[in-house]
Amino acid sequence: MTAIALSGTGLFTPQQAISNAELVEAFNEYVRRANAAGHEPALQPSSVEFIEKASGIKSRYVMDKAGILDPDVMCPRIPERPDSQISILAEMAVAAARDAMKAADRKPEDIDGVIVACSNLQRAYPAIAIEVQDGLGIEGFAFDMNVACSSATFGLQAAADMVARGNARAILVCNPEICSGHLNFRDRDSHFIFGDVATAFIVERAEESDGTNSWEVLGTKLRTMFSNNIRNNFGFLNRAAPESRDTKDKLFVQEGRKVFKDVVPWVSELILGHLAEAGLQASALKRIWLHQANVNMNDFIARKVLGRDPLPGEAPNILDEYANTSSAGSVIAFHKHSSDLAPGDLGLLCSFGAGYSAGSVILRKRH
Numbered sequence: 001m002t003a004i005a006l007s008g009t010g011l012f013t014p015q016q017a018i019s020n021a022e023l024v025e026a027f028n029e030y031v032r033r034a035n036a037a038g039h040e041p042a043l044q045p046s047s048v049e050f051i052e053k054a055s056g057i058k059s060r061y062v063m064d065k066a067g068i069l070d071p072d073v074m075c076p077r078i079p080e081r082p083d084s085q086i087s088i089l090a091e092m093a094v095a096a097a098r099d100a101m102k103a104a105d106r107k108p109e110d111i112d113g114v115i116v117a118c119s120n121l122q123r124a125y126p127a128i129a130i131e132v133q134d135g136l137g138i139e140g141f142a143f144d145m146n147v148a149c150s151s152a153t154f155g156l157q158a159a160a161d162m163v164a165r166g167n168a169r170a171i172l173v174c175n176p177e178i179c180s181g182h183l184n185f186r187d188r189d190s191h192f193i194f195g196d197v198a199t200a201f202i203v204e205r206a207e208e209s210d211g212t213n214s215w216e217v218l219g220t221k222l223r224t225m226f227s228n229n230i231r232n233n234f235g236f237l238n239r240a241a242p243e244s245r246d247t248k249d250k251l252f253v254q255e256g257r258k259v260f261k262d263v264v265p266w267v268s269e270l271i272l273g274h275l276a277e278a279g280l281q282a283s284a285l286k287r288i289w290l291h292q293a294n295v296n297m298n299d300f301i302a303r304k305v306l307g308r309d310p311l312p313g314e315a316p317n318i319l320d321e322y323a324n325t326s327s328a329g330s331v332i333a334f335h336k337h338s339s340d341l342a343p344g345d346l347g348l349l350c351s352f353g354a355g356y357s358a359g360s361v362i363l364r365k366r367h
Contacts, residue, residue: 003206004160004217006363008104009335012095012176012198013322016065020048020058020192026069027191033071044188051192056295060195060323062180063088074185078178089122090131092198093174097136100172100200104211111202112168114142117155118175119326119354120182121146124236132174140168148230149291149353150222151175151327152199153361156349157220159203170204175328182232184251193293194252195323199331206366213339215347215363221274222359227262230254230354254354260297267352268304274360280346282306287337287347288315292329295319301350313337327351341365 024046031043051057062068067077078088086094093116101107114136116129121144129142147154152175159171179194206216234250244250275282282305290298295317302315316337318329325332330351338347345365352358 002164004163005204005206005209005366006156006201006215006217007204007209007211008100008102008106008202008213009331010096010099010101010103010200011332011335012092012099014061014063014196016063017059017061018065018068020051022069023192024048024051026071026074027185027188030071030074030186046188046191055192056317056319057192057323058320061197063178063196064180068180068185076178076180078181086135087122087128087131089176089178090128090135092178093128093132093176093200094135096176096198096200097132097172097174100202103213104202104204104209106170106202106204108137109139111138111170111172112140113159113162113171114138115145115155115159115171115173116142116176117145117147117151117173117327118177119146119148119151119179120177120232122178128176129174136172138172147357148355149293149326149329150351150355150357150359152331153220153349153351153359154222154357156201156203156217156361157222157359160217160220163203163205169208170202172200172202174198174200175331177326177328179324179326182234182252184248184253187248189256190252190254193324195325197322197325197328197332199328199335201331209366212367214366215338216366218362218364219274219278220359220361221270221277223266223270223357225266225356227356229258229262230356232354260294263352263356264297264300264304266356267350267358268301270358271301271305271348271350271360274362275348278362280362284346285348286341286345287313289330289333289337289347289349290315291351291353292317292319292322292333293324293353326353343367
């Protein structure tokens with residue numbers, strides 16, 4: 001079989017950041033005004049301590065800070081662009097893609113396909129991926145896909161399968177996420193969760209992978225299981241039911257405790273089963289790059305997989321700086337915490353989220 005490599009990663013980070021203290025100040029001012037106006041039931045304020053204990057998040061990057069922190073708005077303000085201008089989601093993806101292409105030492109003519117895999121696409125068509133393809137000058141094909149927070153690992157397997165079958169020499173996978181656009185900043189239980197970012201990576205034949213941080217893909221495993229515990233009902237049919245077009249369920253909603261109870265054992269079993277199928281013990285892993293949703297969830301999964309508390313750096317956490325960035329989270333962790341490992345070292349990349357969906361990727365460093 002053709003050996004496949006993950007040969008370069010890229011990261012686009014917005015220039016603006018919001019600390020927990022700033023977010024809490026804006027939220028609590030909204031609560032004060034709402035309660036003064038007689039909101040029933042009375043709303044409860046948030047706090048920095050509550051956020052950090054619940055999630056491990058300390059800050060997040062966003063595309064628009066002013067709108068989010070305005071108690072009268074509490075939503076990013078991102079003006080629509082004319083059709084003649086590159087869309088903001090594609091622009092973010094292109095920036096991350098250039099970073100990944102540089103890391104993999106690849107030019108546009110070396111790549112045959114583009115996949116934009118993310119949790120929310122800003123339009124139905126034309127595909128954002130085709131716009132990214134055009135922006136980079138890549139020939140071949142491009143398409144969008146959405147598997148919520150697992151989009152990156154599902155995109156990786158799709159790319160790996162196509163390269164292995166000879167349908168492409170190399171495929172660029174991009175994960176642009178403007179999560180602040182579908183977050184309800186007036187909901188105490190979730191107003192702190194998400195940040196904005198874009199990641200990208202290249203999948204190609206291992207024998208042609210020349211990047212300085214090249215990893216062979218030893219195996220992938222995907223799983224889905226239907227659940228309403230994480231849901232977003234926004235879509236093109238909302239206009240057909242105008243009476244409920246702007247209700248809370250048109251943004252991110254979740255039953256956090258139920259998600260934790262369901263997902264932690266399910267993902268742990270997926271990882272352990274995947275390792276067993278590959279003939280590997282968890283003790284062989286030098287690093288685990290998990291989806292960055294909640295530090296408590298990640299600690300539980302890492303402990304279940306390893307059979308012990310993870311050592312510092314074994315399951316890196318980027319939540320404190322980036323918050324939950326949906327499909328991009330595990331890729332950020334990999335991008336920032338993989339180059340220090342030695343050739344031959346094993347690692348596992350895992351994403352999980354709405355659906356439920358989960359993807360596991362076993363990697364071995366080449367050079």
